Amino acid sequence: MSATDFGFTISTTRIVDFDAANRQRYEELLSRVPSYKYCIACGNCTATCTAGGMTGFNIRATHLKFSRGQYEGLADELNKCMLCGKCVLVCPRGVNTRALIVNMRKLLEES
Amino acid sequence: MFDIFVLPFCAGVVALLAVSLMKYIRWINSFSKRQQITIRRNILSIKILPAIWEMFRECLLHWRITQRNLLLGYMHRSLAFGWFLLIVVGFVQALMACPGGHPFYAAIFFNYFEPRSERIVEFAHSQQIATLMDVLLLYVLSGLFLAMLKKVWSKPLGMKRTTKHNLTDRIAKFSLWCIFPLRLLAEGATSSIYGNGGFLVRWVGTVIAAIGLDSAEIEYLLWVLYSLALGTFFTLMPFTRYMHIFTEVFLIYFRKNGVIEGNKPSGYTKFELSACSRCGICIDHCPVNRELGISNTQGVYLLQTIRNKDLWHRAEQIAANCMVCDRCQVECPVGIDLATIRRQVRSEAHTAIDKPVGYNYLERVHPFNAIGRIAYFGGCMSHLTPGITSAMEQIFKAAGQPYWYMDKEQSICCGRPLLQQGLVKQAEVLRRKNRDMITRSGATMLVTSCPICYQSFVKEYQLSIKVMHHTEYIDMLLRSGKLKVKAGSERIAYHDPCELGRGCGIYQAPRDVLGSVGTLLKTKEERANSLCCGYNLGNISISTDQQQLVRDAALGNLLAPNPDTIATACPMCKRSFARANAIPVKDIAEIVADSLVQD
Numbered sequence: 095m096s097a098t099d100f101g102f103t104i105s106t107t108r109i110v111d112f113d114a115a116n117r118q119r120y121e122e123l124l125s126r127v128p129s130y131k132y133c134i135a136c137g138n139c140t141a142t143c144t145a146g147g148m149t150g151f152n153i154r155a156t157h158l159k160f161s162r163g164q165y166e167g168l169a170d171e172l173n174k175c176m177l178c179g180k181c182v183l184v185c186p187r188g189v190n191t192r193a194l195i196v197n198m199r200k201l202l203e204e205s
Numbered sequence: 206m207f208d209i210f211v212l213p214f215c216a217g218v219v220a221l222l223a224v225s226l227m228k229y230i231r232w233i234n235s236f237s238k239r240q241q242i243t244i245r246r247n248i249l250s251i252k253i254l255p256a257i258w259e260m261f262r263e264c265l266l267h268w269r270i271t272q273r274n275l276l277l278g279y280m281h282r283s284l285a286f287g288w289f290l291l292i293v294v295g296f297v298q299a300l301m302a303c304p305g306g307h308p309f310y311a312a313i314f315f316n317y318f319e320p321r322s323e324r325i326v327e328f329a330h331s332q333q334i335a336t337l338m339d340v341l342l343l344y345v346l347s348g349l350f351l352a353m354l355k356k357v358w359s360k361p362l363g364m365k366r367t368t369k370h371n372l373t374d375r376i377a378k379f380s381l382w383c384i385f386p387l388r389l390l391a392e393g394a395t396s397s398i399y400g401n402g403g404f405l406v407r408w409v410g411t412v413i414a415a416i417g418l419d420s421a422e423i424e425y426l427l428w429v430l431y432s433l434a435l436g437t438f439f440t441l442m443p444f445t446r447y448m449h450i451f452t453e454v455f456l457i458y459f460r461k462n463g464v465i466e467g468n469k470p471s472g473y474t475k476f477e478l479s480a481c482s483r484c485g486i487c488i489d490h491c492p493v494n495r496e497l498g499i500s501n502t503q504g505v506y507l508l509q510t511i512r513n514k515d516l517w518h519r520a521e522q523i524a525a526n527c528m529v530c531d532r533c534q535v536e537c538p539v540g541i542d543l544a545t546i547r548r549q550v551r552s553e554a555h556t557a558i559d560k561p562v563g564y565n566y567l568e569r570v571h572p573f574n575a576i577g578r579i580a581y582f583g584g585c586m587s588h589l590t591p592g593i594t595s596a597m598e599q600i601f602k603a604a605g606q607p608y609w610y611m612d613k614e615q616s617i618c619c620g621r622p623l624l625q626q627g628l629v630k631q632a633e634v635l636r637r638k639n640r641d642m643i644t645r646s647g648a649t650m651l652v653t654s655c656p657i658c659y660q661s662f663v664k665e666y667q668l669s670i671k672v673m674h675h676t677e678y679i680d681m682l683l684r685s686g687k688l689k690v691k692a693g694s695e696r697i698a699y700h701d702p703c704e705l706g707r708g709c710g711i712y713q714a715p716r717d718v719l720g721s722v723g724t725l726l727k728t729k730e731e732r733a734n735s736l737c738c739g740y741n742l743g744n745i746s747i748s749t750d751q752q753q754l755v756r757d758a759a760l761g762n763l764l765a766p767n768p769d770t771i772a773t774a775c776p777m778c779k780r781s782f783a784r785a786n787a788i789p790v791k792d793i794a795e796i797v798a799d800s801l802v803q804d
Binding site: 128129142144145147148149170171172173174175176177178179180182183184188190192193196199200203204 | 623740742746
């Protein structure tokens with residue numbers, strides 16, 4: 095029986111499988127940027143982001159995806175960052191967000 | 206006129222010349238295209254004259270160091286200029302003594318051969334020249350004494366910290382330190398047998414005799430040791446920091462001819478690396494050392510580490526831990542382009558991620574028709590300090606100047622933060638977009654509020670229109686009378702932002718502007734000596750706490766004369782100081798906008 099096109103599908107699963115997720119890179123990221131431990135995911139960085147003003151680029155989401163090992167499309171997303179540094183200045187927790195982005199990009203490239 | 210003991214010296218000289226020549230030829234061959242063209246165009250130009258003057262002033266007299274500290278300058282000068290004169294006068298002495306010509310080592314071991322060789326004849330003023338040689342030797346020895354003193358007590362020479370040298374450097378230094386005392390002792394021993402030499406040498410000769418040493422026995426040994434010390438030093442020279450002795454001469458010549466560092470390391474970079482004498486002057490002034498106590502990441506260690514290929518990983522770490530405040534570059538007596546070399550290392554470390562593929566979304570930003578207007582570029586940071594941008598808008602309106610606030614809605618970064626991290630290709634994409642926007646808008650001039658953007662626009666954009674920082678622009682408006690301000694009694698301390706001051710040399714315009722609205726106070730460390738505000742974008746390896754320590758030092762300097770307001774000309778510095786909540790911190794634009802007089 096051929097598949098019928100209903101014009102919609104069921105949404106893809108959003109379950110994060112922590113057994114499958116490779117947390118090694120995340121641990122490495124934490125050791126390279128220790129201040130990341132203080133992140134409370136408040137989203138100030140995303141709100142002020144220069145690239146975020148023009149695209150859907152969301153720093154907080156990239157951090158989250160990286161920590162969960164969901165690397166698909168992440169490198170392309172991070173390439174949008176202009177490294178302007180506004181996010182560092184607005185972070186209430188003193189997270190070195192620029193170092194975070196540079197190191198996430200490097201870690202994604204290193205594997 | 207030969208003895209077997211001259212061989213170590215001769216071998217050292219041959220090794221030194223052969224290795225240095227080989228290195229220099231290889232380096233010159235690997236100059237970048239652009240650098241080669243610059244050299245070829247200028248090779249026979251008149252610029253050689255100021256170059257020779259600078260070589261004499263810096264390589265021999267060490268003028269820049271003398272201006273920092275008299276004693277330190279004396280130390281370097283006595284060793285460099287003193288030794289140079291010792292060689293020159295020695296050759297003159299040998300030339301006069303041997304009219305029939307002499308082997309080149311005769312000048313170095315003159316006192317040994319003088320009473321022994323029949324080719325050396327009696328010549329006019331021989332005693333005066335011997336005395337002069339002794340004076341010069343004493344001059345060098347006094348510098349040597351200071352160098353030794355510096356090792357144990359560096360404070361009188363104006364240095365808190367001195368460089369930690371590696372093993373080869375230390376061996377070379379030891380042999381260098383041995384050369385002159387050994388020469389004195391050897392000449393003294395000869396003198397006590399034959400009675401030749403000047404006042405100093407004769408005196409040493411009598412002392413040797415007086416303490417009961419048999420001169421005939423030790424004389425030969427001393428000459429052997431002297432020759433060995435020379436040979437060791439010369440052989441090691443091309444592999445140690447002492448390579449700077451010759452390299453600085455070349456570096457000055459190339460620099461005077463307009464050669465500059467490129468984005469990638471080239472042969473010229475090798476010259477810069479080897480021209481570093483590892484004097485360590487950069488260490489004391491670096492904020493990372495001063496405020497954070499990290500004393501192994503300064504320029505001297507960066508260059509030292511790059512020269513050793515095995516330590517590349519360490520070089521990357523060193524290059525990353527820098528505020529890019531350019532203070533070291535101002536202090537460096539050799540004038541090495543430390544900032545660019547650091548960026549080259551960062552660039553190499555980030556090659557894998559330097560992909561200019563993510564900025565397609567910028568295509569959606571379109572230029573505005575701004576013919577006849579001034580383009581105003583607030584910069585990303587100014588969006589976090591809206592006081593500055595609204596003050597600038599107020600000033601434009603008050604001066605009746607039509608403007609286009611080009612990054613009001615959709616701001617595009619100038620690219621310098623990327624460039625500082627060595628992401629050269631990515632930065633180029635942003636620059637191309639901004640350049641295109643500005644050119645197509647038809648704007649007549651570009652005014653920017655952020656010194657980071659300003660430096661980028663001035664040095665990296667090659668725009669055809671004039672670029673001004675808002676301090677210069679306001680200064681111009683005030684001078685031409687388009688803007689009128691009322692003078693107040695506010696006591697203001699001004700902070701020179703690194704990028705504006707050391708980066709672009711703008712020190713006077715902001716001071717003139719502030720002088721017309723209030724009382725400008727002097728601070729201890731200002732202008733080229735200004736301290737980093739701690740929050741710059743250059744360093745991504747230190748933490749916020751560490752940034753605050755750097756900030757506090759700069760704040761302390763500003764608060765010392767007890768001002769009412771701290772003024773700065775950089776949104777980043779403003780935010781940095783404002784966070785400390787000490788006293789009001791305002792940008793110059795805000796201060797001027799507050800004291801505008803409406804006609």
